[in-house]
Amino acid sequence: MSLCGDDHPKLIARINRIEGQVRGLKKMVKDDRDCLQVLKQIAAAGGALRSLGSVILEDHLKGCVATAIQNKDHEAELITEVVDIFNKFSR
Amino acid sequence: MSLCGDDHPKLIARINRIEGQVRGLKKMVKDDRDCLQVLKQIAAAGGALRSLGSVILEDHLKGCVATAIQNKDHEAELITEVVDIFNKFSR
Amino acid sequence: MSLCGDDHPKLIARINRIEGQVRGLKKMVKDDRDCLQVLKQIAAAGGALRSLGSVILEDHLKGCVATAIQNKDHEAELITEVVDIFNKFSR
Amino acid sequence: MSLCGDDHPKLIARINRIEGQVRGLKKMVKDDRDCLQVLKQIAAAGGALRSLGSVILEDHLKGCVATAIQNKDHEAELITEVVDIFNKFSR
Numbered sequence: 001m002s003l004c005g006d007d008h009p010k011l012i013a014r015i016n017r018i019e020g021q022v023r024g025l026k027k028m029v030k031d032d033r034d035c036l037q038v039l040k041q042i043a044a045a046g047g048a049l050r051s052l053g054s055v056i057l058e059d060h061l062k063g064c065v066a067t068a069i070q071n072k073d074h075e076a077e078l079i080t081e082v083v084d085i086f087n088k089f090s091r
Numbered sequence: 092m093s094l095c096g097d098d099h100p101k102l103i104a105r106i107n108r109i110e111g112q113v114r115g116l117k118k119m120v121k122d123d124r125d126c127l128q129v130l131k132q133i134a135a136a137g138g139a140l141r142s143l144g145s146v147i148l149e150d151h152l153k154g155c156v157a158t159a160i161q162n163k164d165h166e167a168e169l170i171t172e173v174v175d176i177f178n179k180f181s182r
Numbered sequence: 183m184s185l186c187g188d189d190h191p192k193l194i195a196r197i198n199r200i201e202g203q204v205r206g207l208k209k210m211v212k213d214d215r216d217c218l219q220v221l222k223q224i225a226a227a228g229g230a231l232r233s234l235g236s237v238i239l240e241d242h243l244k245g246c247v248a249t250a251i252q253n254k255d256h257e258a259e260l261i262t263e264v265v266d267i268f269n270k271f272s273r
Numbered sequence: 274m275s276l277c278g279d280d281h282p283k284l285i286a287r288i289n290r291i292e293g294q295v296r297g298l299k300k301m302v303k304d305d306r307d308c309l310q311v312l313k314q315i316a317a318a319g320g321a322l323r324s325l326g327s328v329i330l331e332d333h334l335k336g337c338v339a340t341a342i343q344n345k346d347h348e349a350e351l352i353t354e355v356v357d358i359f360n361k362f363s364r
Binding site: 093094095099102103106107109110113114116117119120121123124125126127129130131133134136137140141143144147148150151154155172176179180 | 184185186190193194197198200201204205207208210211212214215216217218220221222224225227228231232234235238239241242245246263267270271
């Protein structure tokens with residue numbers, strides 16, 4: 001299988017922003033910034049990761065999963081994997 | 092639309108357990124139990140709610156969403172709603 | 183130890199509302215309401231539980247933990263327990 | 274205020290690992306790896322961020338907050354900020 005959805009540049013741009021947030025986090029620690037600012041930056045990067053996950057999940061459901069259901073090709077297995085991912089993100 | 096999946100008694104049994112956890116929580120507060128015990132009980136009830144959500148989501152994907160995709164009937168709208176739910180649970 | 187904070191009626195009122203949400207959830211399943219409505223109700227009850235947890239955590243930090251730190255009485259142990267709770271809620 | 278806790282190299286090492294996970298994520302997208310592998314990597318990076326947050330929170334409670342409580346110096350304000358962070362991470 002490959003990555004569903006075809007706008008990879010959009011995903012790469014999002015990941016670059018997250019990489020920038022993580023580098024910013026490292027600079028905040030090196031600069032000895034106060035804990036609460038660092039914790040807010042960690043929460044912001046975590047939120048950006050969740051948004052990226054939700055974009056990829058939507059592409060996955062509209063792409064791979066929809067195709068599998070139309071072709072009755074391992075669709076139950078794919079749906080179980082989507083629920084596993086939901087559980088990974090929701091706990 | 093109606094609730095996907097046909098094992099409603101299984102869902103009712105889960106909800107009854109969660110209701111029992113919430114009543115237990117109320118008793119803990121009335122009994123002036125210590126904060127950490129109360130917070131652990133809150134976390135346990137929250138975990139049980141998430142598990143219930145994941146069972147219903149799996150029924151939904153295997154039932155309503157799969158049918159919508161096969162019939163090409165508002166499937167994009169249904170998938171968007173699934174992603175909204177994912178976002179509600181993951182943040 | 184006992185429950186920090188002295189406004190137990192406020193907490194009981196919150197827990198009663200959560201109990202009402204869980205009973206509403208059971209009725210939605212019995213009435214065969216659609217999955218997305220049920221999932222939204224589950225997310226709402228989960229959110230109300232988290233808010234309750236955050237009220238109790240604040241009372242705990244301002245009450246029990248502050249007293250322990252002032253008296254240097256097992257404060258490290260109490261703080262470790264607070265972090266355990268943070269981990270329970272954040273994952 | 275500055276960053277509580279004095280083991281900054283430990284934190285920098287954790288952040289470097291997270292930065293590596295995010296770069297790995299970018300490579301997975303460029304390599305067109307399948308959605309579920311990408312989503313699992315996103316969840317792993319999110320988990321590493323939460324663990325980093327919990328280490329910094331523990332240092333903060335044992336350091337800055339404990340000092341503020343002992344000195345009765347804006348301790349209520351600091352505790353409110355800790356609860357805000359708890360809410361950011363738990364929802």
